[in-house]
Amino acid sequence: MFTLRNQTKSLRKFIGGERRVRILMESTMVDPKTSVGGGVQDVYGEDRATEDQLVTPWTFSIASGCTLLRDPHHNKGLAFSEKERDAHYLRGLLPPAVLTQELQEKKVMQSLRKYEVPLQRYMAMMDLQERNERLFYKLLIDNVEELLPVVYTPTVGEACQKYGTIFRRPQGLYISLKEKGKILEVLKNWPEKDIQVIVVTDGERILGLGDLGCQGMGIPVGKLALYTALGGLRPSACLPITIDVGTNNQKLLDNEFYIGLKQKRATGQEYADLLHEFMSAVKQNYGEKVLVQFEDFANHNAFELLSRYSKSHLVFNDDIQGTASVVLSGVVAALKLVGGTLPDHKFLFLGAGEAGTGIAELIALEISKQTQSPVEETRKKIWLVDSKGLIVSSRKESLQHFKKPWAHEHEPVKELIDAVKAIKPTVLIGSSGVGQTFTKEVVEAMASFNEKPIILALSNPTSQSECTAEQAYTWSEGRAIFASGSPFDPVEYDGKVFSPGQANNAYIFPGLGLGLVMSGAIRVHDDMLLAASEALAGQVSQENFDKGLIYPPFSNIRKISAHIAANVAAKAYELGVATRLPRPENLVKYAESCMYSPIYRNYR
């Protein structure tokens, strides 16, 4: 544990010859990486405040003058006060006006709204993040519904496609085959030591856009921005990583500006060895409480990595487990609108990859808990269609292992529309990554045998959505309960306005991560996904239901995340995998008290 004296000592060592002064920060908010006061924040790890330090709500930094203005963690731009400008050698380096953070926010929002091209907004936001981190998060938190589509799906997809040309400064760690044998050293190069969450991709299946190789870095960066904005994890505790084993995307290989390794993807033992070195180095460097979120790996590696490391590491696959939890929550909430219990419903998926089989398995697990019947039985209510048609027992031999549990007795069916007519599902879920596959005929069929068909078009970004909100409402004559992975604007049909929900894992992973971190959990368990799902469904209000919504608005996301975190932490304690003892009494309050605040601190 750090003490003030220790910090001073290490600072002296660090300061060297440069003119740098210490900054004392006053704040009621706590962010123990940069402060040692204001409350006990175990979630933030070993360098948290001790009780006797709580009376001195200030901390050190080591920068002043230009260095301070160029340090995005501490820079406040024109919001530095007169006193701070004197004390920290800022005189003359800033124009005379002093602005409040609110006014800065207003200014940046105004200029963002002037950009008509989404990618320009994305780049402006990334610039802000690299210039003034607290202002970036203040904007994101206060304008979450407007800015989520900018820093996240759909715009982040386009950003990844063009990452090579828009690349300015590295925002995370790149670990390529060149770093084989040196991964631990690479981790040590990252400036922050106290890491709580890592989001890692190998870029092989970025959203529904396919193999974007090293340019997939936009995804871990975006997901971690949401960890902070939506879940309240401290930015300095978040580490985006891209593992580069090559790419099979010929266009990228042929592009002179491509930022990654120019070779075909390594596979087999070479791939497994690099990933194993990475996972071991992570545990060695950060301990066993660091959460590793796998993101946008291709199917074969995603399932393999999750099953290989879930017994030895705190790992979570967002595309399999996060999506499952958010979709289960939406379906449970939808029951209020369509009636019946979960076991009364019948499910058909288009897409049998990570999302499809992940959701299917969690639904089967929940039905099995509710009916106390074996999961092998409850799976029979769930049918999946992949690129070769309905998954049926006669195909079993040739199926990938994660599809086998879904091969039920049925004659072969090739097309989705025929599967819809044969199975007559009450819930249709698209997780194929292929846009415009829920055709007019498919939606009409769903509406012909369901009073209120539940239709979830989950594929991202918007271009890959199985159908648009407008199509779902129009083709079902306004009867569909619809939600999509990427956001759609409200739709007017027959004089009525329909607001589609966003069934996106952004509802779940930030709160789930907070719950794991704040309880010091060392393993992720399926029951935690069910607990997260239940917490999310519990946050849908009558007012939301009245509008046909099955998810609460994102504007309440911090409150939602606190409830998810509390439910997940409670499960961690119940299962005996929580190491933060004693268990806080009120977990919702505790979660809220742990959350990062983007409000500026006062420097003395």
Ligand SMILES: O=C([O-])CC(=O)C(=O)O
């Ligand atoms: O990022 C998102 O919006 C959801 C997601 O994980 C994916 O589509 O891979």
Ligand SMILES: [Mg+2]
């Ligand atoms: Mg993903």
